[in-house]
Amino acid sequence: MPGEIVEANVDMAMIHDxxxxxxxxxxxxxxxxxxxxxxxxxxxxxxLVPPSTIRAATLQKGLREFVKEQxxxxxxxxxxxxxxxxxxxxxxxxxxxxxxxxADSHTxxxxxxxxxxxxxxxxxxxxxFTIGKMWFRIPTALKIHASGxxxxxxxxxxxxxxxxxxxxxxxxxxxxxxxxxxxxxxxSIDGRLTVCNMVVEAGAKAGIVPPDNKSMAYVRSRTKKxxxxxxxxxxxxxxxxxxxxxxKLTPQVACSPSVDNVKSASELSDVKIDQVFIGSCxxxxxxxLRLAASVLKGxxxxxxxxxxxxxxxxxxxxxxxxxxxxxxxxxxxxxxxNATCGPCLGGHMGLLAPGEVCISTSNRNFIxxxxxxxxAVYLAxxxxxxxxxxxxxxxxxxxxxxx
Amino acid sequence: MILDIFGKAxxxxxxxxTDVIIPGKYLELIDPEELGKHxxxxxxxxxxxxxxxxxxxxxxxxxxxxxxxxxxxxxxKSAGVRCVLAESFARIFYRNAINVGLPALECIGISKxxxxxxxxxVDLRSGTVENQTTGTTLKASxxxxxxxxxxxxxxxxxxxxGLIGKR
Numbered sequence: 001m002p003g004e005i006v007e008a009n010v011d012m013a014m015i016h017d018x019x020x021x022x023x024x025x026x027x028x029x030x031x032x033x034x035x036x037x038x039x040x041x042x043x044x045x046x047x048l049v050p051p052s053t054i055r056a057a058t059l060q061k062g063l064r065e066f067v068k069e070q071x072x073x074x075x076x077x078x079x080x081x082x083x084x085x086x087x088x089x090x091x092x093x094x095x096x097x098x099x100x101x102x103a104d105s106h107t108x109x110x111x112x113x114x115x116x117x118x119x120x121x122x123x124x125x126x127x128x129f130t131i132g133k134m135w136f137r138i139p140t141a142l143k144i145h146a147s148g149x150x151x152x153x154x155x156x157x158x159x160x161x162x163x164x165x166x167x168x169x170x171x172x173x174x175x176x177x178x179x180x181x182x183x184x185x186x187x188s189i190d191g192r193l194t195v196c197n198m199v200v201e202a203g204a205k206a207g208i209v210p211p212d213n214k215s216m217a218y219v220r221s222r223t224k225k226x227x228x229x230x231x232x233x234x235x236x237x238x239x240x241x242x243x244x245x246x247x248k249l250t251p252q253v254a255c256s257p258s259v260d261n262v263k264s265a266s267e268l269s270d271v272k273i274d275q276v277f278i279g280s281c282x283x284x285x286x287x288x289l290r291l292a293a294s295v296l297k298g299x300x301x302x303x304x305x306x307x308x309x310x311x312x313x314x315x316x317x318x319x320x321x322x323x324x325x326x327x328x329x330x331x332x333x334x335x336x337x338n339a340t341c342g343p344c345l346g347g348h349m350g351l352l353a354p355g356e357v358c359i360s361t362s363n364r365n366f367i368x369x370x371x372x373x374x375x376a377v378y379l380a381x382x383x384x385x386x387x388x389x390x391x392x393x394x395x396x397x398x399x400x401x402x403x
Numbered sequence: 404m405i406l407d408i409f410g411k412a413x414x415x416x417x418x419x420x421t422d423v424i425i426p427g428k429y430l431e432l433i434d435p436e437e438l439g440k441h442x443x444x445x446x447x448x449x450x451x452x453x454x455x456x457x458x459x460x461x462x463x464x465x466x467x468x469x470x471x472x473x474x475x476x477x478x479x480k481s482a483g484v485r486c487v488l489a490e491s492f493a494r495i496f497y498r499n500a501i502n503v504g505l506p507a508l509e510c511i512g513i514s515k516x517x518x519x520x521x522x523x524x525v526d527l528r529s530g531t532v533e534n535q536t537t538g539t540t541l542k543a544s545x546x547x548x549x550x551x552x553x554x555x556x557x558x559x560x561x562x563x564x565g566l567i568g569k570r
Contacts, residue, residue: 123499
């Protein structure tokens with residue numbers, strides 16, 4: 001029952017290079033010696049890779065040693081993976097019906113594949129590493145029902161931005177969000193991952209697209225483990241149900257400095273930009289980069305604007321190479337980085353100076369998120385971000401003139 | 404952990420996120436004292452000065468939203484925050500605060516009933532919050548018994564040490 005507090009066994013646990021070292025520190029303080037189950041732990045280096053400071057290098061070195069001494073096999077070091085919320089499911093660890101915790105708030109991404117996945121802190125993770133379980137308060141649920149197909153250059157990102165704009169930054173605190181309707185059943189896996197990735201921006205504990213043939217086929221192509229999908233009961237109750245028509249959705253932008261300050265891209269042509277970031281666990285997947293390339297093909301980035309593109313994983317990177325997307329990006333004047341979270345969290349590679357403005361495909365536009373507290377971040381889909389880079393201000397990609 | 408807490412109020416608005424509590428560039432820091440030096444510097448550069456003698460942090464809705472970084476709760480505690488009272492909390496921050504031994508209490512109405520500098524006392528057992536400056540009393544949602552015990556033990560690390568017989 002919602003509100004009830006239960007203790008549950010964790011199926012999979014994930015840490016990365018920024019939350020991992022603190023987890024290890026707390027784990028040593030607990031003094032358990034050995035982790036509860038090394039097969040259920042996944043370690044992914046993505047936030048500061050390759051290390052941007054000696055301190056980061058030292059922390060990563062320590063994490064490698066911990067992985068080795070604990071017999072953890074699932075380490076995705078530099079060059080082996082990429083952004084954790086892409087790599088985790090690419091490697092088959094996100095499975096329907098399982099309980100996944102990650103020491104990163106965007107762990108909710110795996111709800112796209114029918115898992116109950118949520119973010120926790122480092123010490124909480126150290127406790128999970130020790131006993132393999134934690135307490136949960138059973139959330140109430142919010143149903144988002146969407147029908148209709150997206151129009152050109154409108155995407156799942158625009159839908160989740162619109163939803164957060166409607167319910168507010170804290171509109172789903174402690175709640176689960178379930179996504180139903182033809183828009184979601186027709187939506188690609190990449191799109192579902194984008195939607196579930198951002199539920200935490202509304203405060204939700206988890207976002208779930210009910211597992212179907214499409215998501216089951218994706219997971220089966222990535223793991224041989226038996227799958228135990230769970231779906232909502234027919235008589236499940238919801239605190240509220242919100243209805244959306246995807247066909248009416250235009251490209252949306254979350255304006256600085258809050259994620260629920262959502263406007264139509266067309267209204268924002270007076271916002272001049274200095275930087276474009278296309279990447280992150282929200283929108284660094286192959287479909288996102290294809291969309292950006294479709295806008296940039298035959299066009300050049302506006303003089304004075306810099307564009308940073310970070311494919312979300314080694315796999316996405318290779319696919320971009322095969323499809324020639326990087327040629328398009330280079331010809332347009334963009335820079336392509338390795339798979340990293342760097343720019344999104346103001347970690348490294350692309351920090352903003354005071355007074356600068358960035359349009360980003362990531363998930364947070366908090367004050368100072370990508371650099372100086374006097375800089376500003378606007379969140380958008382990859383087509384809007386790319387198109388804005390071409391004209392030097394925010395634009396609806398459908399309003400771009402022919403190259 | 405003492406379950407009766409008091410201190411001067413330091414007040415912020417809605418949606419105070421973990422990026423402003425401790426920006427990404429400091430996440431390489433593990434030492435609580437180092438983290439504490441940068442707590443909330445993006446929102447109020449004087450915060451650490453105000454907090455050093457021990458304060459009660461008052462927040463609005465959705466306090467601690469954003470990243471899972473536990474460093475946010477650690478930084479506040481280390482800067483001198485004795486307790487956070489807010490209209491509501493983002494769930495990861497809430498858990499992190501309790502886990503590192505920083506009491507966090509959902510107290511509806513607090514953002515209207517307390518001003519910066521007011522003397523606030525909190526009884527964690529009953530959830531009674533008293534503004535001694537204005538003489539008003541509010542009832543916060545009391546913490547479940549297991550969370551109170553966790554705080555009394557000093558946070559999640561000593562608690563789990565107890566569970567595995569390491570005490």
